[in-house]
Amino acid sequence: MKEGKAFVKEITPQSEDFSRWYIDTIKKADLMDYTPVRGCIVFKPDGFELWERIQEAMDKRFKETGHRNAYFPMLIPESFFQKEKEHVEGFNPELPWVTEAAGEQLEERLALRPTSETMIGHMYSQWIQSYRDLPVLINQWANVFRWEKRTMPFLRTSEFLWQEGHTAHATEEEARQETMQMLDIYAEVVEELLAIPVWKGQKTPSERFAGAVDTYSIEAMMKDGKAVQAGTSHYLGEKFARGFEIKYLDRDNQFKYVHTTSWGTSTRLIGSMIMVHGDDRGLSLPPRVAPTQVVMIPVGPPKLRERVMAAFDPLFDQLKAAGVRVRADLREETPGWKFNEWEMRGVPIRLEIGPRDVENGQVILARRDTGEKITAPLADAVEAVVNLLEEIQQNMYQRAVEFRNAHSHLEINTLEELKQHAETAEKENGIAGWVLAGWCGDNGCEAKVKEETKFTSRNIPFEPPAQKSACICCGKEAMHTVWFARAY
Amino acid sequence: MKEGKAFVKEITPQSEDFSRWYIDTIKKADLMDYTPVRGCIVFKPDGFELWERIQEAMDKRFKETGHRNAYFPMLIPESFFQKEKEHVEGFNPELPWVTEAAGEQLEERLALRPTSETMIGHMYSQWIQSYRDLPVLINQWANVFRWEKRTMPFLRTSEFLWQEGHTAHATEEEARQETMQMLDIYAEVVEELLAIPVWKGQKTPSERFAGAVDTYSIEAMMKDGKAVQAGTSHYLGEKFARGFEIKYLDRDNQFKYVHTTSWGTSTRLIGSMIMVHGDDRGLSLPPRVAPTQVVMIPVGPPKLRERVMAAFDPLFDQLKAAGVRVRADLREETPGWKFNEWEMRGVPIRLEIGPRDVENGQVILARRDTGEKITAPLADAVEAVVNLLEEIQQNMYQRAVEFRNAHSHLEINTLEELKQHAETAEKENGIAGWVLAGWCGDNGCEAKVKEETKFTSRNIPFEPPAQKSACICCGKEAMHTVWFARAY
Structure with a gap:
């Protein structure tokens, strides 16, 4: 889709109605759309690309720490849920059920997975026999379903995308180390990629994951002062191991239950990032996650355009060659209209070049985070952009820390x-x-x-x-x- | 999981029973496992990594040709299927249905998507208004469901993973070009990455996708002489545009229906690759897609191991640094046991070093594709490995072409x-x-x-x-x- 559509209404100010601001912002930035299926959204390309960058950053770290990806069935037999008492109580009220397939009633209902401890526990019980089989370190990228009453795009949807890690270990100590390692990775990605400061900590028993011994979370403050649980890591003890009979023969020739962990982050990170950095002008994206980091816009009268483009085009190529995610907006709309649109879409840097800039051998860099306009020499423009992107990333994180501390x-x-x-x-x-x-x-x-x-x-x-x-x-x-x- | 498990039985020879050979091979290579859900398998890490490499190769080409990823709801309202007559007739017999959620009966049944033309058609009808909105070039990576009677791991499972591209264009010509472009990309990835030669061509009307004007496919020959449809690309004409009212206001101020395409490849590519290259010793993986390209095994008496490792370890590091996916097998099992196992798992090159090799400044490279053993100077081992991997890739493709021509x-x-x-x-x-x-x-x-x-x-x-x-x-x-x- 082109970005040329007229926007129907302005963005509601955050101070007036934060929820309306949020919806206005994500609609105008073209991140998502509603669908006729209750609580299910479309992740449109600009929204999905945010998820792709989160996936990339997470997946890299998972693999560096010895995890591998796998894929388990989405449909889970009803009987599986019964095997861990707290788990079924926690998730049963939110499950959608497949009851018919290919024109026939199923003998046993199949749930759309809300999380996969049960299916994976069942499989692990067959794969794990000896201490030599441990640890098992597997992650899955998947869609999951929780049929909740109140939904909110990205933050709480009936279907969402996530990753769920499931590991099995010989000892409690090792499993607890894993639980902490993954919490640290979550905090690192959320702070470094999304510029969101988080508090790492332990959940109270009433807020624990259904079936966990201990749940740990990273918690982030939104601009309305509310909290989002941005990721969780669970030490499950022997609970699922007992429910699913996941036992191994240890070196001492004794059968023992494994200690399992699970850990997850989801597309709600997208919503959190929007609510931490956005402002009354719309989205504001940290450079490291932004699909477009720099939008280049030629300004000045059309008759002088050729002269501008003689500087514009090579700079575009140089930025691209330097690995900057740059985009040129050469549409017929006025510069003012374009400025407004790219601000709304949260692009970190707007790079303007007009005839006078060409004469003076300079470019204008407008920061989305501060609104500041900087003049940089055309000859050093690539370096200036690269440095400014990093500065913006740091500044957005710092501002989020300050906002959090202030509240x-x-x-x-x-x-x-x-x-x-x-x-x-x-x-x-x-x-x-x-x-x-x-x-x-x-x-x-x-x-x-x-x-x-x-x-x-x-x-x-x-x-x-x-x-x-x-x-x-x-x-x-x-x-x-x-x-x-x-x-x- | 460690690879140390004892294997229960040998692999059935292809000539004896090809289907049993296939199942033995994928089980022994630890690519998948069966689950209690009818026709649904687990893609285990070694199987899933094959899919990750296919995804990477496809996704890169999709993006280079201007497509972007998005994600649409998995659940599709029953009424959507009714909007394209042939489509509903084609898919209705295979659909699983969600009829209850969160303890309540749904007013309208929701199908687990078998493919997303209907949901995406509905969304496109809202997103596309003007010629300026065209083309829409979107791809989705997703799980899909087809409740078929007979299933076979990777090749035909109730749930499988795939990508489905869905594009909308102003003209038939452009849509047909897109259809062909994507077929070409499929052929390129399948031939270059998976070393599978394919015939590009058009499906006969009786074999067309339900709802397509024209369906094109790439077809590959397995080692039992049977065919696998390895990818399809459809020109859908105005069929879905009429069903879902996807219209745009053209430059001439007339409302016109868009022309749509869709195209898909799936995890069945994994199964095809296995059936094209495998042999009676098990899996045989083309180097470009192999999770492990080289397995290094020290040989000779344990008391001389230290001397061997002095050459072994630096070479391992050098291969890694050169970007080779190398793995060292330092387990206690005998070399013969290890050789057998890595052959079964299809690793393209086995690199052996023993005390005599160290003395002679050489390594042994054993090719999985031909069984040949090559002596290479230790000093040039990295170059020898890199070149040999490329040679194996080409040879596997050539052999597949020759097999196909012969049959x-x-x-x-x-x-x-x-x-x-x-x-x-x-x-x-x-x-x-x-x-x-x-x-x-x-x-x-x-x-x-x-x-x-x-x-x-x-x-x-x-x-x-x-x-x-x-x-x-x-x-x-x-x-x-x-x-x-x-x-x-």
């Missing part, structure tokens, strides 16, 4: 204070942000905070910015320091 | 002769191969050939090795020269 509250110590804080933020149409709170470890306290404030525990950060001594709810001694926030 | 019959002119030929081959446990035949163009004649010989029309090759003047069935003037063969 992270360490001063709130009681439920009353939290309620007050949330109320004030709401009244002023402000950003409630995150609250670092002490927690005694009691599920009831956690549930009460949620009920009264809609703040849920995000995670228990490994390196909290402060230590809290008293439970925010009951005031008793805090066992953990926890991030609480409203979340997507 | 392509141009001398058969009547149905009686064909029956006689097929019967003789069967009696002698020989290979019936392919028959180039004249065809008058009548569906009845084609059907009669099929009924009496199980030979079906493969395609009408663009460049047939000979021209036939009379219909093989009725003897009337031939309109086309057609490849007939038994097919998977």
Whole structure:
């Protein structure tokens, strides 16, 4: 598709209605479209390319750490879910079922996978016999289904794309190391590629993955102050091993259950990235993930165009040769119209050349992140662009850190204070942000905070910015320091 | 998983039972496993990596020719299938249906996509308004479902992986060019990467894709003489455009239907590659697609191992640095056991070094394709390996061409002769191969050939090795020269 379509309406300001801003932005940036199937979207080319870059960065790291990709069936027999009690309770309410195929009723219903621990557990039980077969380090890129009530493009859709790693180990220690290694990889990709700072930490028991012994997550703050769980890594202990009889004969001639892990990130990373960096002008893409890093636009009167193109075309070729993802916009629309469109689409650098620039041997570089315009010598334009892309990447990360810090509250110590804080933020149409709170470890306290404030525990950060001594709810001694926030 | 497992039985010889040979080979090479879901397999890491290399080669060419990837919902409303009459008739008998989700009956059944013309047609009707929106050039990598009666790993499974390109154009001419361009890309990847020679040609009307105006295919000959349709490219005319109302306002201010194409290749390419190159010792992989191109094995008495490793380790590093996919097998098993295993797994080159080789400053290179053993100077081993990999790739292709030519019959002119030929081959446990035949163009004649010989029309090759003047069935003037063969 060409980008020439007239846009029907402007983007709703973030401060007016963040959800509408989000929808306006992703529609105008042409990242997705709705479909007639409930909660299912089309990932359009500009949206899908973001996913391809995330995949590339993740997959490289998975392989470097010894994992290999495989593909397991999407359809899972109903009986498989019964084998791990917590797992079935967690996922059963959201499953779509195939009941007929090729004109016949099936004897057993088949679920569209919400995650593959059960199918993979079944297969591993057949593949693993001896300690020599361990570890098993497999990842799968796949579509998954969770038929949830409320959906939101990229963040929560009935069908989404993800990767799910599933590993089996001889010992708990090794499995726990794997769990942490993958959490670190997630944090690295999300911070370095998507310029999103995250808190690594452990989920509270009530927020654990259905069937996990321990769940760890990376949590990111959106520009409306809400949280997104951007990736999870689970130590599953022997739970699935017992459910599916995954046993191995150890060196000591004893049969033992393996220790398994699973870990996943999904297309919700796309939504998170949009909500961390976007602004009232629309999308703003970190250079490393942007499908187009630089858009070149010739300016000035058409009769002088030939002169401009004599400088424009070689520079385009040089940028391409330097590995920059550059695009030339030579359409008939006015420069102003084009500027607006590429801003909306989040391209990190707009490179303008007009007749006067050619005369002066210069180009104009307009930064999407700051709005700043920089004049660079035409002769050094490639180097200037390459350096500026890196600077923008760093700046976007820094700004996200600053935004997060500015909206992270360490001063709130009681439920009353939290309620007050949330109320004030709401009244002023402000950003409630995150609250670092002490927690005694009691599920009831956690549930009460949620009920009264809609703040849920995000995670228990490994390196909290402060230590809290008293439970925010009951005031008793805090066992953990926890991030609480409203979340997507 | 380690490769150390004992193998239960040897591989059935091809000449004894080709299907059993195939299953033995893919199981022993650890490419796949069966699952409890009817007709669905696991693509194990060594099998999936073959697919990753095919994907990489295809995707690169799709992007170079201006296509972009997107992702559309897997679930397709039943009503969508009704919009193109031939399409629904073709696919309806094979569809699995989701009828319940999240504990409720759905109002409309949702099919698991067998292919996405309908969903994509629906979306394109909303995206395409003007000639400026054309062409739309989109590809999708996805899982698809066809609930067929008889399944065979990789070649025909209930769920399989594929890519499906879907394009929309202003004119028939442009759409037909696209159809041919993609067929050419398929032929290129299959011949250059998988070393499989193919015949490009047009399908007869009875073998057309359900809903296509014209279907083109690439057809490959397996080692049992049967044919596999390795890729198809369809010119869909205005059929789906009319079904889904995909219209654009042209420069002349008239609304016109777009012309669409679709084209696909799938994981059946893996199965084809195995059946073209494998032999009684198991898998044989063309170097360009092999996950491991060279396996290095130290030989000689353990007490001299240290001396061997002093040459072995640096060579391993050099090969890796040169971009060769090399693997060192340092397990405790005997060299003979290892040789056998890596042959079975199809690794193109086995590199042996023993104490005497170190003394003589040489290595032994054993070719999987010919069985030949070559002595190369240790100092030039990297160059020797790189050149030999290329030579093996070319040789495997040449051998496949020769096999195909040897089993392509141009001398058969009547149905009686064909029956006689097929019967003789069967009696002698020989290979019936392919028959180039004249065809008058009548569906009845084609059907009669099929009924009496199980030979079906493969395609009408663009460049047939000979021209036939009379219909093989009725003897009337031939309109086309057609490849007939038994097919998977």
